[in-house]
Amino acid sequence: MNKILRILFFAFILILFVQNASAIGITPGRNSIDYSSGEKDYSFSILNTENKAMRVAFSVGGELSRYIKITNEIQEFKPDESSKTFRYVIGDMIGLSPGLHKANIIALELPDGNNEDGTVIKTSISVVHQVYVFVPYPGKYVDVGLDIVNKEEQNLVLFYIPLISRGEERVEKVSAVINIYKNYEKITSFETTSTSLNPSQKGELSASWSPEVVSGEYIAVTEVNYDGEIVKIEKKFNVGNESLGILSIGTNDFHLGDIARIRILVQNKMNDDVAELKSNMKIYDSGLSKIADFNSESYEIPALSNKEVLLYWDTGGLEKGDYSSELKLNYNDKFLNKNFKIRVNDNSMTFTGVGFVIKSGGSRISITTFLFAVVGILVLFNIAWFILWMKKKSLKKIKKTKVKAKISSGRAGVIVYNKKSKQ
Amino acid sequence: MNKTKTIIVVQLIFIIGVVAFIYGFAPRLYYPTGNIVLEDGNVDFSFKNAQIILIDDNQKFVSPLEINLENSGANATLEPGTYYWKAVGILESSVKELTVESRVGLEINQEKLTLRNIGNVPLNLTLENGSEGIVILDVGVEYLINKSGDYRGEQYE
Numbered sequence: 001m002n003k004i005l006r007i008l009f010f011a012f013i014l015i016l017f018v019q020n021a022s023a024i025g026i027t028p029g030r031n032s033i034d035y036s037s038g039e040k041d042y043s044f045s046i047l048n049t050e051n052k053a054m055r056v057a058f059s060v061g062g063e064l065s066r067y068i069k070i071t072n073e074i075q076e077f078k079p080d081e082s083s084k085t086f087r088y089v090i091g092d093m094i095g096l097s098p099g100l101h102k103a104n105i106i107a108l109e110l111p112d113g114n115n116e117d118g119t120v121i122k123t124s125i126s127v128v129h130q131v132y133v134f135v136p137y138p139g140k141y142v143d144v145g146l147d148i149v150n151k152e153e154q155n156l157v158l159f160y161i162p163l164i165s166r167g168e169e170r171v172e173k174v175s176a177v178i179n180i181y182k183n184y185e186k187i188t189s190f191e192t193t194s195t196s197l198n199p200s201q202k203g204e205l206s207a208s209w210s211p212e213v214v215s216g217e218y219i220a221v222t223e224v225n226y227d228g229e230i231v232k233i234e235k236k237f238n239v240g241n242e243s244l245g246i247l248s249i250g251t252n253d254f255h256l257g258d259i260a261r262i263r264i265l266v267q268n269k270m271n272d273d274v275a276e277l278k279s280n281m282k283i284y285d286s287g288l289s290k291i292a293d294f295n296s297e298s299y300e301i302p303a304l305s306n307k308e309v310l311l312y313w314d315t316g317g318l319e320k321g322d323y324s325s326e327l328k329l330n331y332n333d334k335f336l337n338k339n340f341k342i343r344v345n346d347n348s349m350t351f352t353g354v355g356f357v358i359k360s361g362g363s364r365i366s367i368t369t370f371l372f373a374v375v376g377i378l379v380l381f382n383i384a385w386f387i388l389w390m391k392k393k394s395l396k397k398i399k400k401t402k403v404k405a406k407i408s409s410g411r412a413g414v415i416v417y418n419k420k421s422k423q
Numbered sequence: 424m425n426k427t428k429t430i431i432v433v434q435l436i437f438i439i440g441v442v443a444f445i446y447g448f449a450p451r452l453y454y455p456t457g458n459i460v461l462e463d464g465n466v467d468f469s470f471k472n473a474q475i476i477l478i479d480d481n482q483k484f485v486s487p488l489e490i491n492l493e494n495s496g497a498n499a500t501l502e503p504g505t506y507y508w509k510a511v512g513i514l515e516s517s518v519k520e521l522t523v524e525s526r527v528g529l530e531i532n533q534e535k536l537t538l539r540n541i542g543n544v545p546l547n548l549t550l551e552n553g554s555e556g557i558v559i560l561d562v563g564v565e566y567l568i569n570k571s572g573d574y575r576g577e578q579y580e
Contacts, residue, residue, distance in 0.1 A: 025528035027462060029503070029544050029578035049528060049541060104577065123568070125538070127527045128577035149486075160486045195483070204485040284496055324493060339491075372513060375444055382437060389430065 022125065023049045024056065024109040030130040034200045038092055044129040045085045046107055048077045055110040058086070064103035064133060067091045074110070090131070098137040098166075105129040134166060136199060141167035142174060142226045148237040157239065161205040161224060165197035172196055174226040176205050181219040197226075211239045244277075244329055244336050245269055247306060254349045256318060262311040262349075266329065268301040277301055277331040279309050283342070284324045291323070320345055448472055450516035452509075457519075464523045464543055468497045473510030482507050482518060503544055529576040531568075538574055539565045546576040 025047030033042075046056055054077045060068045070088040077084065088105065108126035147160040159178055165171055175194035180187045192207040205224070221234040245267040251260050262281070268274050277299045283292040294313055301307040309329075322343050329336040341352045454469035455461060468476055468490075477487040478499060484507070490499060503525035510516040528542035540546050540560040548557045550572045559579050560566055568574065 021530050021532045023528065023530035023541055025526055025542060027524050027526040029525035029527035029542065047526070047528065049530075106575065108573070123531060123533065123536075123571045124573050125529045125531045126573060126575045127529055127542075128575060129527075130578055147486075158486070162480075193485070202481055204481045204483065206485045290496060371444075372448070375441060379441055382434070386434060393427070 021050070022054075022109060022111075024054070024107060024125060024127050025049050026107050026127040026129050028129070030132060032132045032134070033090070035093065035096065035133055035135040037094075040090050041087055042090065042131075043085050043087045044105065045083045046075070046077070047083045048079075048081055051079050051082055053077060053079055057108045057110055059106045059108070060103060061106060062103035062131075064090075064093065064101050064131060067093050068103055068105065068131065070105060090133075093133065093135075096133070096135045098135045098141075101133045101135065103131040103133075105131065134200075136168045137166055139167055140169045140171050140227055140229060141165070142171060142197065142224070142229075142231065144222075144224045144231050144233055146220065146222055146233045146235045148220060148235055150238060152243065155210055157209045157211055157237065159192065159207045159209070159220065159222070161192060161222065161233075163195070163197060163203040163205065163224075165199055165201050165203075168199055170196070170198050171226045174203065174205065174224065176207075176222050176224040178207055178209075179221045179223070180209070181221060182213070182216070187213060187218070213239060243269060243334070244274070244301075244331065246327075246329075246336075246338055249327075249340065249351045251349045254347065256320065256344060256346050257316055260313040260315050260349055262313060264309045264311065264327070265306055266299075266301060266309050267306050268303060270303060272332075273303050274299075274301040274331045277307075277309065277329060279311060280328045280330070281311050281313070282326045282328075283313070284326075285321075291318075315344070318344060445514070448512065449514045450510040450512045452516050452519055455508075455519065455521045458521070460522045460524055462524055462526065464501045464503065466499055466501055466521070466523070468499070468508070468510075470497070470510045470516070472514075473512035473516065475511040476508060477511060478506050478508045480504060480506055484509070525578055527576055527578055529574065531574070536568050537565045538568055538576075539563070540576065542576075545579040547579045549575045549577075 027045050027047060031042055031044070033040075048054060055074060056077065057074050058070050058072060060070060067090050068088055069091065070086065072086055075084065075086070093101075106126050106128050108124060111124055143164045143166050145162040147162065149158040149160070150156075151158060161176055163174055173194055174197060176192040177189055178192065179189040188209070190207055190209060192205040195203045195205060197203050217236055217238055219234055219236050221232065224231045224233065247265040247267050249262065249264045251262055254260050264279065266277065279296040281292075281294055282290055285291050292313055294311060296309050296311045299307055299309055322341060325340045325342055327338045327340065329338075343350045343352075450473040451471045452469075453471070455466060470476070474492050476490040476492075476497060476499075477484050478490070478501070479485065479487040488499065490497065501523045503523045505520065505522045507518050507520055509518045523543075525544045526542040527544065527546060528540065529546065529548075530539045530541045531537070532539070538548065538560070540562055543562060545562060546560040548560045548566065549555060550557055550570075557574075558566055560576070
């Protein structure tokens with residue numbers, strides 16, 4: 001009987017073990033280093049996300065593995081140890097060619113008890129701390145990228161070119177020309193901003209374009225020029241109606257304290273269906289504390305059509321007043337953010353700011369701006385008065401000295417006269 | 424002479440007052456400061472005398488993320504990387520640097536035979552000591568494994 005119980009107990013433990021999820025984490029996931037001579041110390045942490053007893057084995061792989069020394073090969077974790085930091089040394093990397101060189105420090109979670117009964121654990125997991133070493137190129141060298149942001153509401157396409165100087169020498173001027181093509185035909189071209197870069201320094205160029213072209217796909221061919229060296233990079237992007245729009249937002253028959261039914265009319269401007277649209281709204285009070293956070297159901301919006309999306313906000317305990325909100329529409333792995341001001345009264349809830357981000361303050365002059373203006377005027381008056389006073393004072397001084405001089409010369413004259421009269 | 428002294432003293436007091444007034448309105452940054460390294464990308468910014476926060480990955484703030492406090496809270500969710508931030512009120516603050524560290528995490532469910540990315544960066548998932556590439560696993564996404572072996576997760580480019 002005891003034997004059966006024991007078997008059942010071990011079977012139960014085994015089931016528990018099998019059902020339990022096992023996890024391991026490592027941070028940072030990558031250590032990017034600029035090459036320098038000599039030995040250097042670095043570290044990473046292993047995360048025991050489930051706070052359990054575990055054993056972790058370390059190994060090093062990749063091109064730079066011969067330069068990396070790690071002191072611990074196997075490390076035990078207790079349940080109360082949520083993370084542990086480990087050090088490693090990168091030796092003097094002599095003779096590396098310019099460019100990127102990599103190594104991996106692998107942390108493998110060793111499954112429990114695999115040695116005791118001889119069972120072979122079939123599945124194991126490991127995580128990697130990547131070591132990236134950049135050896136600078138001789139002379140000047142710049143790595144470039146291209147990011148394109150379509151600001152549909154403002155009819156603007158923004159171009160950002162991230163830069164990293166990977167050369168040994170300073171780059172005096174980096175600038176770029178962006179050429180826009182449609183079906184291999186050049187539509188327009190324009191210049192970006194310019195900058196300078198020290199070795200290893202990051203920078204960015206930017207340009208904006210107001211397209212006056214038909215909607216569709218275009219290609220941006222970018223020529224980045226750094227001190228005479230040209231790098232080309234190209235990317236496709238869309239112009240025009242390509243996403244969602246919010247046509248209206250509001251409530252009907254609202255009474256403070258009830259559950260507000262917020263109706264949002266969403267327009268699908270795309271030629272494709274939106275399979276799953278979910279919305280989320282966050283409400284903030286005047287102290288910018290979040291007071292509500294609620295989600296809608298999932299909606300499907302056919303191509304080039306409108307759909308009413310409903311959100312429900314429980315206003316029990318809410319006071320009358322002005323609130324700010326952030327509406328997020330998630331669709332097709334993208335999202336659209338809009339901000340609204342909400343004015344809540346006993347029997348009404350009004351939204352303002354549809355279709356644009358509310359600007360702070362607008363044309364209203366705040367008390368602090370007014371105070372600054374007053375202080376500025378006072379400072380100017382004071383400076384002017386002080387200058388006048390100083391001038392006046394120096395004039396008085398000059399006058400006084402002149403009078404003194406006159407008096408003294410007059411006295412001398414008298415003396416002379418007296419002398420003469422005495423004679 | 425006494426009058427001159429009084430005027431100079433009044434002037435000094437006025438200048439000190441103006442400097443104190445301007446200093447009182449200058450944005451002050453409390454958190455995150457001092458080239459801090461954060462494990463979590465959900466950053467709550469703490470500062471005074473400003474309405475707008477600008478966050479960018481370059482010090483010249485060419486394409487900053489702008490957070491207007493009139494519309495939202497003073498927080499942002501940042502992907503792993505190094506960022507610069509400043510606050511803008513009537514005056515502009517100095518620039519502070521912060522780094523959100525990448526976290527690679529992998530969870531295996533032996534019962535359901537799934538792997539899940541529990542880190543904050545997409546993972547390049549490989550099998551058998553990195554020799555066989557399987558999938559790019561996005562943050563929070565689960566992947567059904569169909570064969571046993573050693574699964575490895577490393578930060579995707």
